[in-house]
Amino acid sequence: EIVMTQSPVTLSVSPGGRAALSCRASQSVGSNLAWYQQKPGQAPRLLIYGASTRATGVPARFSGSGSGAEFTLTISSLQSEDFAVYYCQQYDIWPPLTFGGGTKVEIK
Amino acid sequence: EVHLLESGGDLVQPGGSLRLSCAASGFTFSNYAMSWVRQSPGKGLEWVSSITGIGGRTFFTDSEKGRFTISRDNSKNTLYLQMNRLRADDTAVYYCAKYSDSSGHSNFDSWGQGTLVTVSS
Numbered sequence: 498e499i500v501m502t503q504s505p506v507t508l509s510v511s512p513g514g515r516a517a518l519s520c521r522a523s524q525s526v527g528s529n530l531a532w533y534q535q536k537p538g539q540a541p542r543l544l545i546y547g548a549s550t551r552a553t554g555v556p557a558r559f560s561g562s563g564s565g566a567e568f569t570l571t572i573s574s575l576q577s578e579d580f581a582v583y584y585c586q587q588y589d590i591w592p593p594l595t596f597g598g599g600t601k602v603e604i605k
Numbered sequence: 606e607v608h609l610l611e612s613g614g615d616l617v618q619p620g621g622s623l624r625l626s627c628a629a630s631g632f633t634f635s636n637y638a639m640s641w642v643r644q645s646p647g648k649g650l651e652w653v654s655s656i657t658g659i660g661g662r663t664f665f666t667d668s669e670k671g672r673f674t675i676s677r678d679n680s681k682n683t684l685y686l687q688m689n690r691l692r693a694d695d696t697a698v699y700y701c702a703k704y705s706d707s708s709g710h711s712n713f714d715s716w717g718q719g720t721l722v723t724v725s726s
Contacts, residue, residue: 531713540700540716540718542716546714584649586650588711593666593667595652597649599649599650
């Protein structure tokens with residue numbers, strides 16, 4: 498099973514600030530990595546797939562980078578609607594599909 | 606527009622059974638793999654099971670194998686999850702999720718709003 502580790506668990510950022518979220522895989526997953534955003538009481542929403550491709554309708558302030566076992570989701574200028582929990586997920590080697598534990602981005 | 610609507614969540618006693626449904630619309634259902642993902646209260650996302658588009662090959666986690674069955678009815682555009690021998694740790698919101706391709710070797714591009722399963726006496 499590929500273990501996905503996200504850090505930090507919580508990230509405090511001021512509105513307009515920059516956030517960098519890390520996701521590490523226990524072995525290489527190539528570029529088969531997705532990022533999802535989840536707000537309280539809502540379903541997850543796809544942000545990034547293929548490690549760096551923005552999903553339809555996702556603002557350009559969200560960017561994904563990395564390959565192999567190290568990935569980063571960057572939010573360049575945080576808006577109020579961006580405060581949420583973010584999950585990474587690998588879909589390279591499964592079953593099982595695995596998610597990271599999540600990073601909560603909160604208002605500083 | 607893709608729409609996924611789960612139903613069937615309920616309060617059930619330990620050892621009981623439940624069948625979840627996910628009604629899909631807005632896309633050619635048979636062309637896409639589908640999955641169930643759950644989220645225990647206050648916890649992260651956990652993959653439960655997947656089924657491919659055509660052919661209906663199924664996949665489970667080890668802990669659900671033998672207890673849960675995933676199936677689909679492409680004529681009704683509906684995904685199912687039959688859950689037997691339910692345990693307290695199965696308590697969660699269960700989400701239906703659509704893959705971006707037929708094989709399942711891809712990301713989820715759409716999610717339903719979820720249905721709550723509570724296992725308690």
